[in-house]
Amino acid sequence: MLKSEYAIETSNLTKTFAGFTAVDNVSLQVERGTIHALIGPNGAGKSTMFNLITKFLEPTAGKILLNGEDVTAAKPAAIARKGAVRSFQISSVFPHLSLLDNIRVSLQQRMNNSFNFWTSDRRLDTLNEDARRILAEVGLDDSEDILATELPYGRKRLLELATTLALEPKVMLLDEPMAGMGTGDVKRVADIIRRVAKNRTVLMVEHNLNVVAELSDRISVLQAGAILAEGTYDEVSKNPDVRSAYMGEADA
Template identity: 65%
Template sequence: MSVDASASPPVLETRNLTKTFRGFTAVDGVDLQVQEGHIHALIGPNGAGKTTVFNLLTKFLPPTRGEILYRGKPITPLKANQIARLGLVRSFQISAVFAHMSALENVRVALQRPLGTSFHFWKSERTLSPLNARALELLEEVGLAEYADTLTVEMPYGRKRALELATTLALDPDVMLLDEPTQGMGAEDVDRIVALIKRVAKGRTVLMVEHNLSVVSRLCDRITVLARGAVLAEGDYKSVSQDPRVREAYMGSEIGDDEAPSERASA
């Protein structure tokens, strides 16, 4: 799709990334390469280690061993806030929206973070108003301009997820890490979020954990499949979906040759 995986060095890379918990290996020697400009999916059955990998990449957990590199430079020792400042922004890190604030106010809070004033709620409206124009632009980008003055608690679930994406974009991320962006959504909301991710991914790199394989097939340039904490397969959707090991991991060996995982599971 957008970039040949061999054309340039990865923007985000892990080498032998491993995490153990009291003898249990949750992530087992994962080598991951995310290319600039790609939408890259991390998929696998429940318990495969996908969210743990995300937690390691964003330093919510320290790795037991292994290395994380961003643009060729080791970032393994950095803290979560330092990772975010580099431009690696995980959606839920800064997008826990405030239920009793408006959509505009939520985005404006996110815009204050680089200024070091995220929690200056007591500031006057006049002082904060210079951020309104950018907040409205971001709401427009995610299709929520008409909901600018709506309290978040009054918004349907799909639009709350879109608002979370707007707050993520407020940090101007270089690499967006989206943790199951369509989880719990109906078909109409899923279609809306897929279109939205396509739009906001232009000019950015996206690494996403996603259970819905139909979403993955529509969005992603490259897919890494995890099973039992290790990389099981990697490639584009067609090659990965036809890999017997992947089909076995998701559905068992009974699946027919004419059925793709996207039609049978959202594991």
């Protein structure tokens, strides 16, 4: 049986809260092996879409498919086991663990679906090679013994990306990975996302349009919970409705 060409697909996806429609009949298709950006003004429904796809929210109506499989009724843990892993807008690393230990937590979660804090150091040491390889992948291999709380903001976001990679995701959902970063950190993280996306599918919410233009194969623009336009960056940036709804606000 052939898998769908789409890693993520939603059909007429809708979410209402007490009469307010946050996501309105959205049919989204994210092609496997691409970087797909989801953009739009504040309140457009981007984070709600992420929460629906990863099942942190239940849809009011519609379907969600991962690699052609209907996962509308699945729980968040089941979505993660199927290879779709989300990083959050706010860093979610363990601040008082070292970088190496943060990665080992994710590696153990991948193997056992839970982390046992009483696991012996000897057993956890078997994870060190993989943990160091992942830290090297995001350029943090020189800091493995530093506590996460001691990292500057940009490198802390790199650590979060590393913990996501440790779960071996087939699909990565990145929620504003550049939020709060300076220019140097933005370039570093963009380069890493491009590199780690080579064998994965990435769905990314991002406000930095330079990053969106540089990284994205395809873009979906949300406004008031509905898809306003889709296409390449050149296509959507020339769309007068998009320029009115989003581009002007982002460039202000």
